[in-house]
Amino acid sequence: MARAVTPRRKALNTALAWAIGLLIFFPILWTILTSFKTEAEAIASPPLFLNFDWTLENYAVVQERSDYMKFLLNSVIIAGGSTLLGIIVAVPAAWSMAFVPSRRTRDILLWMLSTKMLPAVGVLYPIYLLFIRLGLLDSRAGLVVVLMLINLPIIVWMLYTYFREIPGEILEAARMDGAGLREEILYVLTPMAVPGIASTILLNFILAWNEAFWTLNLTAADAAPLTAFIASYSSPEGLFYAKLSAASTMAIAPILILGWFSQKQLVRGLTFGAVK
Amino acid sequence: MATRHFRSTARLMMAPAVILLLGWMLVPLTMTLWFSFRRYLPLRGGDLGWAGFDNYVRFVTSGAFWPSVQTTLIIVGGVLVITVALGVVLALLLDQPIWGQGAVRILVIAPFFVMPTVSALVWKNMFMDPVNGLFAHLWRFFGAEPVAWLSDVPLASIVVIVSWQWLPFATLILLTAVQSLDREQLEAAEMDGASPLARFGFIVLPHLSRAITIVVLIQTIFLLSIFAEIFVTTGGAFGTRTLTYLIYQRVLESQNVGLGSAGGVYAIILANIVAIFLMRIVGKNLDR
Amino acid sequence: MGQITLERVSKSFGHTEVIPPLDLTIEDGEFCVFVGPSGCGKSTLLRLIAGLDDITSGAVLIDGQDASDVPPAKRGLAMVFQSYALYPHMSVRKNIAFPMRMARIPQDEQNRRIEAAAKALNLTDYLDRRPGQLSGGQRQRVAIGRAIVREPSAFLFDEPLSNLDAALRVGMRLEISELHERLRATMIYVTHDQVEAMTMADKIVVLRAGHIEQVGSPLELYRTPRNLFVAGFIGSPKMNLIGGNEAARHDAHTIGIRPEHIDVSEDGCWQGTVGVAEHLGSDTFLHVHGTGFGGTLTVRTTGEVTLAHGDTVRLLPRAGRIHRFDASGLRIV
Numbered sequence: 062m063a064r065a066v067t068p069r070r071k072a073l074n075t076a077l078a079w080a081i082g083l084l085i086f087f088p089i090l091w092t093i094l095t096s097f098k099t100e101a102e103a104i105a106s107p108p109l110f111l112n113f114d115w116t117l118e119n120y121a122v123v124q125e126r127s128d129y130m131k132f133l134l135n136s137v138i139i140a141g142g143s144t145l146l147g148i149i150v151a152v153p154a155a156w157s158m159a160f161v162p163s164r165r166t167r168d169i170l171l172w173m174l175s176t177k178m179l180p181a182v183g184v185l186y187p188i189y190l191l192f193i194r195l196g197l198l199d200s201r202a203g204l205v206v207v208l209m210l211i212n213l214p215i216i217v218w219m220l221y222t223y224f225r226e227i228p229g230e231i232l233e234a235a236r237m238d239g240a241g242l243r244e245e246i247l248y249v250l251t252p253m254a255v256p257g258i259a260s261t262i263l264l265n266f267i268l269a270w271n272e273a274f275w276t277l278n279l280t281a282a283d284a285a286p287l288t289a290f291i292a293s294y295s296s297p298e299g300l301f302y303a304k305l306s307a308a309s310t311m312a313i314a315p316i317l318i319l320g321w322f323s324q325k326q327l328v329r330g331l332t333f334g335a336v337k
Numbered sequence: 338m339a340t341r342h343f344r345s346t347a348r349l350m351m352a353p354a355v356i357l358l359l360g361w362m363l364v365p366l367t368m369t370l371w372f373s374f375r376r377y378l379p380l381r382g383g384d385l386g387w388a389g390f391d392n393y394v395r396f397v398t399s400g401a402f403w404p405s406v407q408t409t410l411i412i413v414g415g416v417l418v419i420t421v422a423l424g425v426v427l428a429l430l431l432d433q434p435i436w437g438q439g440a441v442r443i444l445v446i447a448p449f450f451v452m453p454t455v456s457a458l459v460w461k462n463m464f465m466d467p468v469n470g471l472f473a474h475l476w477r478f479f480g481a482e483p484v485a486w487l488s489d490v491p492l493a494s495i496v497v498i499v500s501w502q503w504l505p506f507a508t509l510i511l512l513t514a515v516q517s518l519d520r521e522q523l524e525a526a527e528m529d530g531a532s533p534l535a536r537f538g539f540i541v542l543p544h545l546s547r548a549i550t551i552v553v554l555i556q557t558i559f560l561l562s563i564f565a566e567i568f569v570t571t572g573g574a575f576g577t578r579t580l581t582y583l584i585y586q587r588v589l590e591s592q593n594v595g596l597g598s599a600g601g602v603y604a605i606i607l608a609n610i611v612a613i614f615l616m617r618i619v620g621k622n623l624d625r
Numbered sequence: 626m627g628q629i630t631l632e633r634v635s636k637s638f639g640h641t642e643v644i645p646p647l648d649l650t651i652e653d654g655e656f657c658v659f660v661g662p663s664g665c666g667k668s669t670l671l672r673l674i675a676g677l678d679d680i681t682s683g684a685v686l687i688d689g690q691d692a693s694d695v696p697p698a699k700r701g702l703a704m705v706f707q708s709y710a711l712y713p714h715m716s717v718r719k720n721i722a723f724p725m726r727m728a729r730i731p732q733d734e735q736n737r738r739i740e741a742a743a744k745a746l747n748l749t750d751y752l753d754r755r756p757g758q759l760s761g762g763q764r765q766r767v768a769i770g771r772a773i774v775r776e777p778s779a780f781l782f783d784e785p786l787s788n789l790d791a792a793l794r795v796g797m798r799l800e801i802s803e804l805h806e807r808l809r810a811t812m813i814y815v816t817h818d819q820v821e822a823m824t825m826a827d828k829i830v831v832l833r834a835g836h837i838e839q840v841g842s843p844l845e846l847y848r849t850p851r852n853l854f855v856a857g858f859i860g861s862p863k864m865n866l867i868g869g870n871e872a873a874r875h876d877a878h879t880i881g882i883r884p885e886h887i888d889v890s891e892d893g894c895w896q897g898t899v900g901v902a903e904h905l906g907s908d909t910f911l912h913v914h915g916t917g918f919g920g921t922l923t924v925r926t927t928g929e930v931t932l933a934h935g936d937t938v939r940l941l942p943r944a945g946r947i948h949r950f951d952a953s954g955l956r957i958v
Contacts, residue, residue: 071435074434075436075437077430078430078431078433078435078438078441079441081427081445082441082442082445083444085447085504086445088448088456088459088460088463089448091459091463092455104469106469107474107478150354153351153354154351156347157347157348157350158351160347161343161344163348169351169355171616173354173355173358174616175609175616176361177558178558178609179362179608180561180580180581180584180601180604180605180607181564182562182584182601183369183598183601183605183608184366185589185601186368186372186588186594186597186598186601187366187368188365190368210358210361213354213357214358230708230710231713233677233697233704233706234710234771235723236677236696236697236698237675237702237703237704238698238703238723238724238727238775239699240698240723241698241727242343242346244727252714252715253713253714255714267450270452271450271451271452271453273452273454273564273568274565277454277564277565288452288453288565291458302463305459305463306463309455309458309459312452312455313450313455316452317447317450320443320446320450321443324439327446
């Protein structure tokens with residue numbers, strides 16, 4: 062409970078907070094605005110803020126130049142697939158760590174997190190080779206597996222912290238009530254952990270969506286997601302600000318919209334379950 | 338016994354995650370280790386035999402190595418300092434009663450949704466471009482000479498871009514922590530005659546220490562391997578080559594896998610040193 | 626049937642032995658209360674019976690069958706937890722139905738039992754609510770309902786009333802006692818509150834540091850506490866314990882006398898000054914100083930005495946009510 066403050070103080074705080082918030086948001090706002098300008102308006106000096114002729118032309122050009130829907134579909138499949146696969150592997154593991162801890166549980170958890178610190182570039186070539194051998198290069202399946210693996214430690218960690226908030230007595234009650242392990246996890250634990258699981262899914266979906274090392278290095282044409290789509294706009298096309306902005310907006314819009322509709326879970330998820 | 342059987346089931350349920358991660362760690366690591374002792378040039382004859390420690394010596398003695406370590410540390414350190422400091426300020430501000438708190442919070446966390454390739458491209462072209470960038474317009478408006486950000490102050494520019502991406506995360510964690518602070522503690526301190534500064538120093542900051550640790554840990558994990566921001570903005574030029582990027586160039590651009598792998602091993606060792614250091618802190622904090 | 630026997634049951638966590646080997650039999654239909662201060666191992670003992678923790682050695686027998694290796698779900702016991710442990714995402718009806726659903730009892734039988742339990746526990750109007758919408762006492766009744774419908778061979782209660790406020794606690798205590806009278810099922814009840822133990826139990830097991838200090842009916846424990854610990858633990862206010870010369874006069878190391886067995890009387894043999902007089906209306910508790918025994922003496926007397934701070938009183942212990950203990954704390958018979 063915050064203490065009551067004077068209206069003057071509140072107004073001052075509000076103004077300051079909004080100013081900073083808008084400043085932080087400005088690059089995104091500017092990108093969206095620019096995407097509706099013509100190329101000439103986009104580089105006008107002084108810059109035009111709202112007083113320009115709104116046009117959708119850039120979006121048409123971008124879609125024509127590169128098949129946006131294909132990249133979008135790849136992004137959805139890769140981010141969604143890797144997240145779901147990760148959850149399926151992580152739920153039992155996190156259950157085990159949270160409710161049947163052993164002396165080594167903490168070490169295992171920390172070890173899992175430490176694999177996240179393994180520099181991707183250190184194993185880039187071996188993975189590259191393995192992908193060629195297994196015919197996974199530029200395939201969605203390959204990326205689903207890799208992104209699942211790099212996010213798995215975070216998924217396990219988050220689920221673990223959410224599960225630990227659930228009182229062990231309730232699971233014991235289920236056991237006393239005659240529930241087997243499967244029933245306990247399916248009927249009691251999972252429904253109670255739904256908010257936490259939702260947050261975990263959201264955050265890891267975003268992390269996978271935005272992942273830009275493996276997606277850039279392991280795809281070419283077929284499996285390339287939106288990160289690759291946008292990377293193709295680095296110079297010299299980057300000089301066409303309006304088109305760059307349109308492409309950028311198209312790349313981030315799905316996540317922005319998703320984030321908008323699931324603020325609560327997301328805010329919770331963004332803290333990686335690390336603080337309450 | 339009853340629960341002993343239960344325990345072994347529990348261990349079994351952990352197995353898929355552990356085995357997958359173990360495989361993900363060991364298989365490529367072993368291969369990297371193997372390559373690092375070979376002369377391996379895929380485009381110039383492939384595997385040309387045993388190289389001993391040549392790759393390791395060459396990688397460290399090349400003029401690019403130490404600068405790249407330095408660059409890595411500057412970027413990671415710079416971003417950490419900026420995000421934690423601004424994050425604390427923002428968290429304290431957002432904790433105050435304001436109108437439209439939810440909306441401001443969304444504005445502040447928005448950068449986290451932007452993929453690194455997009456944010457790098459937008460910052461590079463639309464803000465930091467010395468001719469048409471918004472900063473150039475601003476500088477000219479005040480009668481100053483526009484700065485060629487990414488070539489004149491490349492490291493600072495990249496730190497700014499990356500900080501922008503990670504500030505939301507730091508702010509949110511710290512905000513959650515601030516909100517969990519017991520107000521009565523603050524009021525007690527106020528009754529004891531502590532000034533606002535003293536209250537911040539003796540109560541708020543210690544309360545935030547766990548959250549700050551978590552911010553540092555998680556961000557370090559991600560920052561050590563930033564790639565897209567450099568790939569898109571400078572391509573490693575102008576002294577922005579991090580260790581990650583240097584290895585990437587050796588492996589994919591010069592196609593010297595042996596040398597790159599030796600670099601990879603160094604990067605892994607460096608990451609492990611940081612990891613051990615951080616895990617110590619986090620391990621202690623985990624139990625609280 | 627629900628006879629539970631513990632044979633040389635012990636429990637260690639790592640190298641710490643929390644319960645040294647002990648034997649105990651709880652007869653079918655008995656209301657048995659485990660009582661003791663916190664950390665005495667009473668909850669652990671209950672969890673060993675439930676199967677939620679493994680016994681380190683010995684055996685748990687249920688109706689003569691060794692159940693040591695049987696998982697909790699299969700022991701046929703029902704448990705009411707301290708936190709009630711209701712499933713927050715299920716309605717009251719679903720909470721109560723859960724154990725039957727697990728046992729694959731036919732739907733119409735489930736409904737019949739739910740209706741019966743709800744009627745008995747005054748929950749009929751709340752069946753479609755979530756636990757979060759209920760008061761503490763109602764949650765408690767849901768937890769009990771969930772236990773009843775299983776028709777278990779024994780009920781286990783782990784400090785079920787400690788989260789309720791004082792008034793509700795008295796009410797629920799009566800309800801549980803009535804439930805026992807009606808079902809005549811074995812109940813094992815863990816509490817740190819000796820009032821609950823005294824009022825509800827057929828048999829009380831007093832525990833300290835994992836040891837059984839005494840087993841007996843409430844009045845046995847009240848009348849003939851086996852040692853100083855039980856003497857001090859059972860009864861409220863606590864028994865007065867006196868050492869030194871006064872004890873030596875009775876050929877004991879320590880003597881004990883309950884506050885209700887001391888009378889304020891002109892010809893009392895003890896004399897002291899009233900420190901605090903607590904007027905409860907029905908009774909008055911006098912805390913008397915300066916008796917020469919060291920410490921204060923608590924005396925329970927009738928409600929409307931007018932004694933106050935500073936008054937001098939003479940006290941007379943009732944004949945035959947003095948408990949004598951030797952140097953090791955054991956009762957002298």
